Amino acid sequence: MDLSDLLKLYAEGHRDFANADLSGADLSGITLSGVNLSGAKLMGANLSRTVLIKSDLSRANLNWANLSFAKMSAARLGDADLTKANLQGAVMEKAKLPRAKLSGANLNSANLRGANLREANLSGASLQRTNLREANLSGVNLNWANLYEARLSSALLSGSSLNGVKFTRAFLKDVDLNGADLQGINFSEARLGGSNLESANLVGADFSDARLYQANLTAADLRGANLTRASLEQANLTWINLSQANLCQANLTNAILKGANLDGADLTDAILPPEI
Secondary structure, X not given: OOHHHHHHHHHXXXXXXXXXXXXXXEOOOOEOOOOEOOOOEOOOOEOOOOEOOOOEOOOOEOOOOEOOOOEOOOOEOOOOEOOOOEXXXXXXXXXXXXXXXXXXXXXXXXXXXXXXOOOOEOOOOEOOOOEOOOOEOOOOEOOOOEXXXXXXXXXXXXXXXXXXXXXOOOEOOOOEOOOOEOOOOEOOXXXXXXXXXXXXXXXXXXXXXXXXXXOEOOOOEOOOOEOOOOEOOOOEOOOOEOOOOEOOOOEOOOOEOOOOEOOOOEOOOOEOOOOO
16 A cells, blocks of 8 residues: 555544555555554655644554654554654653564653653653653663653652663652662762662762652662752651761761661761751
8 A cells, every 4th residue: 555545544533554555655644533543564664744743653653753743642653663763852641562672762851741641661862851740660671771851750760670771860859769789870960859769779879959848768778879969858767878978968868867877978168957
């Protein structure tokens, strides 16, 4: 089936184009809402600004496809191959992408609020300024992904792989990272108010200028971490390990430090609770 046939059939009311071969086709700006393109071949296709709201693209091959600024709210992309795809500015609110392959994809400024990305592969993906609020990212591979200024408030991250991920200036309010392995991760200038980092491995992590107001860091391991100018007001730091950490100019007003290990920590100009 070529593109002209598909458009003719769509205009006649047909919506089932499962397994169609549209590799390299130019579908930019076309409205295809509610279509079934499951299993379709769309490698290298141009779908920029295409309207695919509530469409089914599950198992579709979208390798290297251009989906920039496409409208795909509530679309189904489970098990789809979007490796190296361009999804910059795409609107994908409440889209379903379980197990989707998105390694190396460009998702900068995309809107994935409330999307289901369970067990998706986002390794090496660029997610700068991406909206992932309330998204399901459980079991997701985010190794070496760039989430600069990404919005992840209330996102689900249980069981996710976060090696080498960049959370610089990211919004992580109320995120649960209990027991997560976050060694050496860059959280500089991130906003983590109310987040749960209990028992997390944060050895050598960078929290410089980060905001951790009322965060739960109970029994977290922050040996050698950089917390320069970090805001830790009212944070729960019970039994935390801050040995050799840099807390210069950090604000720990009303923080709970019962049983905290501060051996060798640099507390120069830090604002500490009265009991310290």
